[in-house]
Amino acid sequence: MSDNTIGRLFRITTFGESHGPAIGCVIDGCPPGLGIDVAEIQRELSRRATGKSRHTSQRKEQDEVQILSGVFDGCSTGTPIALLIKNTDARSGDYAEIAKKFRPGHADFTYWKKYGIRDHLGGGRSSARETTMRVAAGAIARKYLREMFQIEITGWLAQLGPIRTDQVMDLEAIDQNPFFAPDASVVEQLEEHMDRLRKSGNSCGARVSVMASNVPAGLGEPVYGKLDADLASAMMGINAAKAVEIGAGFRCVDQLGTEHRDEITPTGFLSNHAGGVLGGISSGQDVLVSVAFKPTSSLRIPCRSIDIAGNEVEVVTKGRHDPCVGIRATPIVEAMLALVLMDHVLRQRAQNG
Ligand code: EPS
Secondary structure, X not given: OOOOEEOOOOEEEEEEOOOOOEEEEEEEOOOOOOEOOHHHHHHHHHHHOOOOOOOOOOOOOOOOEEEEEXXXXXXXXXXXXXXXXXXXXXXXXHHHHHXXXXXXXXXXXHHHHHHOOOOOHHHHHHOHHHHHXXXXXHHHHHHHHHHHHOOEEEEEEEEEOOEXXXXXXXXXXXXXXXXXXXXXXXXXXXXXXXXXXXXXXOOOOEEEEEEEEOOOOOOOEOOOXXXXXXXXXXXXXXXXXXXXXXXXXXXXXXOOHHHHOOOEEOOEEOOOOOOOEEOOEEOOOXXXXXXXXOOOOOOOOOEEEEEOOOOEEEEOOOOOOOOOHHHHOHHHHHHHHHHHHHHHHHHHHHHHO
């Protein structure tokens, strides 16, 4: 399997499977002298972790990150930073029944078609457990962006199933509820929706939005390294992501030019339909991205499928699955935005000084 790396100058290579001994990454290209605080990385990891509420997977992982290299006296040295998290609570027996069957809607079908290897244990490399490393590396990128540019990244759940959660934007509320919802008044409704869904054995989708403020103008490399193209690629690379919008996104189809264009005045732009990117280059406005996550495919509700020999079978998936992967996706989406901005900050410095 190739292409386990993201970034040109700030390069993250992840490795590991959900039910293997550990999961890890190597960060290559981190500038020297950045304070690396394991507690800060841990804080981000705990925001993403399983089992924080009854609405997510009940797998109990400590997600304790070890820094194996690249840090001396609490600072990055400029050498590769290797991070490792041991897997301690895999329950591989849950997957015995689907060892030779495919879950409709899951990567296990295409992994089989491509590699001819069936690592059925916890989804193997296709598991969302891999996102621990995106979040850990993202915490380092985020720190650099904050210290060097005062860039602040904030993500939130914008919609869960049919319920809009962003009609009120109270940024303080986001980390005060298990959904990362900025509208505290809908939390009860979300709880009820998820309780009903969990009892029925079904799953639902979600939309997560993220914003980066204080992004300097000029990030992004036309024509094949556009900032928005790299953002779309990074976000679509998150497990279960099915769509990405930058700024107005698909809404731009309905807009007239007079509405969509963001008028400019001596004191700034009058709107931000562009999502902070014009011609693939950051404009200095907030960068705005939204990601749609599909409903989880691992369901205990029986369905029709085939086995690896092509025979008709019924599939029932056991285990501790998230009924809505979007609930835990906010820290992941934030991390991907941080990784892409970090890479582009270094690329901008390399060419333009
Ligand atoms: C996942 C399935 C579940 C989740 C896992 C992602 O794993 P398991 O079946 O082994 O309990 O718990 O998420 C994590 C372990 C994590 O840290 O995010 C999947 O199929 O993607």
